[in-house]
Amino acid sequence: MSPGRWVDVGRWVEVGDGVLARRYGELDLTVGLVVGDGACLVVDTRGDAVQGTELAAAVRSVTAAPEVATGPLGVGAEQFGVCASCHGSNGEGGVGRKFSEGEVDKTFPHIEDQLRFVYFGTAQYQVAGVESYGNPEREGGPHLTQSLGVMPGQGALAGGDLTDDEVLAVVCHERYDLGGADPASDEWVEEFEHWCSDESPIYAALESGTSLADLADAGVTDAEGEPIEILPIGDAPAEGSPPG
């Protein structure tokens, strides 16, 4: 293909049957779009919410087919629909706890504790007699089981509808999109790469059938082949852990 075809910034170029590309000046980025019979696949979602909204409109100028989201954050944003009625569509809280402005990351310095709580929910923690589901040293006091209400368990062992990879996806959405943890910061970069990035090896392991309960012993490795340290999530509720 001649490079000249790409100079036309901000316009879809059909590069094959049902395969389109669109060039963006910032970051010198090309977005791909594959239009299938009943769905379309958007490759790359650009950098932020405003750009994402622009892209969604650009996709709609080509096809009305439903989008297929990929990666933990894309899938998590879709799954969050079932949580929004209690937690607010921007995680601002309501019947359920607030996630925004860093609140969810304060409760769960370790993502494993959040996965376990979302998986089992309040009732199972009550039955198991586990009082503190998050950081026991949380600023302003720990969030104790049923101190606000009843969080419905989402995982299969708790009668929920989400698969284990979907539980991770929605937790990633809560921590990074709603909670506001910065994936590029020293504090979160490693967690983000291991758990929530498009290349997350842990998400890939869950997608191919490893369970959250067995994750810590599954020998998941990072991009360099080094083993990733994972706290046990287990097959039952357990106390949350302090930072560090």
Ligand code: HEC
């Ligand atoms: C029916 C309302 C309801 C729905 C639906 C709901 N939640 Fe909750 N959630 C709650 C309540 C109430 C709490 C507080 C639980 C407690 O006090 O034991 C909570 C707490 C939480 C917490 C702990 C936050 C903290 O800082 O303490 C997380 C994480 C969470 N929910 C995630 C989710 C996710 C993910 C979904 C969707 C898959 C979801 N919730 C759906 C009501 C709900």
